[in-house]
Amino acid sequence: MSQAETGAAGAGAGxxxxxxxxxxxxxPLWTFGILRSELVTTLRRWRTLALLGVLAAVPVLIGIAVRxxxxxxxxxxxxxxxxxxxxxxxxxxxGLFLVFAALAATLPVFLPMAVxxxxxxxxxGEANAGTLRYLLVAxxxxxxxxxxxxxxxLGFCLIATLVVAASALAVGALLFxxxxxxxxxxxxxxxxxxxARAGLVAVVVAASxxxxxxxxxxxxxxxxxxxxxxxxxxxxxxxxxxxxxxPQLSGIHPYLFPHYWLSxxxxxxxxVYWDEVVKNxxxxxxxxxxxxxxxxxxxxxKDITA
Numbered sequence: 001m002s003q004a005e006t007g008a009a010g011a012g013a014g015x016x017x018x019x020x021x022x023x024x025x026x027x028p029l030w031t032f033g034i035l036r037s038e039l040v041t042t043l044r045r046w047r048t049l050a051l052l053g054v055l056a057a058v059p060v061l062i063g064i065a066v067r068x069x070x071x072x073x074x075x076x077x078x079x080x081x082x083x084x085x086x087x088x089x090x091x092x093x094x095g096l097f098l099v100f101a102a103l104a105a106t107l108p109v110f111l112p113m114a115v116x117x118x119x120x121x122x123x124x125g126e127a128n129a130g131t132l133r134y135l136l137v138a139x140x141x142x143x144x145x146x147x148x149x150x151x152x153x154l155g156f157c158l159i160a161t162l163v164v165a166a167s168a169l170a171v172g173a174l175l176f177x178x179x180x181x182x183x184x185x186x187x188x189x190x191x192x193x194x195x196a197r198a199g200l201v202a203v204v205v206a207a208s209x210x211x212x213x214x215x216x217x218x219x220x221x222x223x224x225x226x227x228x229x230x231x232x233x234x235x236x237x238x239x240x241x242x243x244x245x246x247p248q249l250s251g252i253h254p255y256l257f258p259h260y261w262l263s264x265x266x267x268x269x270x271x272v273y274w275d276e277v278v279k280n281x282x283x284x285x286x287x288x289x290x291x292x293x294x295x296x297x298x299x300x301x302k303d304i305t306a
Contacts, residue, residue: 034144038152042118048156051114052163058110059102059168066091066098067175087265094181095172096191099198100268102168103161103205107261111160112237115209118156119216120233122149123299125226142300146217150292153213154206161206165198187270197267204264208280211257211287212237218295221302254279257287 042048070092087101123146172178181194189197216233223229237258243249244256253259260280266273 034148035151038148039155042152042156043159047121048118051117052160055106055110055114055160056163056167058106059098059164059171062088062102062105063091063098063168063171063175087268090182091172092176094194095174095176095178096169096181096194096198098172098176099165099168100201100265102164103201103264104262106164107205107208108241108258111157111164111205112209112212112258113234114160115153115157115213116216116233116237117230119153119213120220120230121226122153122217123220124223124229125220127224128226143296146221146296146299150214150217150295153217154210157209157213158203158206161202161209165202169198183268183270184265185269185271189270201264201267204267204277204281205261208261208264208284211284211291214288214291214295215257218291218298221295221298255283257283259283 066088087097087104090097091101179191180188181191181197182188215236216229219233219236220226220229223232240256241258244253244259260276260283263276263280266275266277
């Protein structure tokens with residue numbers, strides 16, 4: 001074979017390799033593989049399993065505490081609140097309310113802290129471990145990798161919420177009677193509908209964490225230290241929670257991502273009140289869009305050295 005033919009064959013092989021690489025990068029199955037890999041990797045980590053274990057233990061502790069407190073027939077707590085206390089006072093009458101009480105207890109602190117750890121470590125942890133640049137060798141590119149990490153974080157949000165709900169449902173059924181559900185409005189619905197309401201509440205609670213997950217992912221792109229990113233994300237969560245509790249700053253409260261988190265209690269009314277639930281989901285969508293875009297802009301321009 002002549003040198004010209006050899007060169008042409010080499011060029012053809014180079015073009016076909018590039019075409020294969022481009023086709024792989026555009027293949028939806030390739031994207032799905034990245035998403036699956038990120039989710040499986042996240043769920044296999046001991047840190048993730050420990051977080052899920054702690055979340056599963058919270059409903060157990062609440063259920064046992066209520067059972068002990070009401071052993072003499074006394075009330076489990078005040079019933080005038082809108083979320084935790086109102087649900088807690090109903091647990092002894094119907095174990096299904098332990099699902100609502102557990103979600104109300106974990107949403108302000110435990111659930112978002114767990115999400116903050118996962119989101120904060122998503123990019124910074126890979127950079128700290130020296131594996132980020134190897135992930136970028138794949139033809140998926142930075143955008144798809146970042147999207148995969150965000151979707152994996154959202155998957156953790158849903159799984160963590162369902163772990164709390166499932167644990168609470170099991171403990172509630174074991175320690176307390178179950179049956180028809182008396183809503184916050186005072187009306188009665190069947191157990192099947194109450195169970196469906198509990199599932200809807202769990203989905204809304206998971207969706208309530210999407211904005212914070214995007215914020216944590218953005219913070220993760222700002223540093224190469226996983227611990228620093230996790231600490232900054234959790235610290236920001238605590239700071240915003242404090243600001244949201246100061247009456248003098250009520251003017252900015254509706255714009256803070258945790259402000260409408262407990263609006264899921266309106267799903268246990270009859271009829272359901274959707275106003276604040278919709279506001280919550282809309283606010284989370286805005287946070288996800290803003291900080292997701294900021295994370296993308298930062299990550300695509302970032303100099304990856306590790």
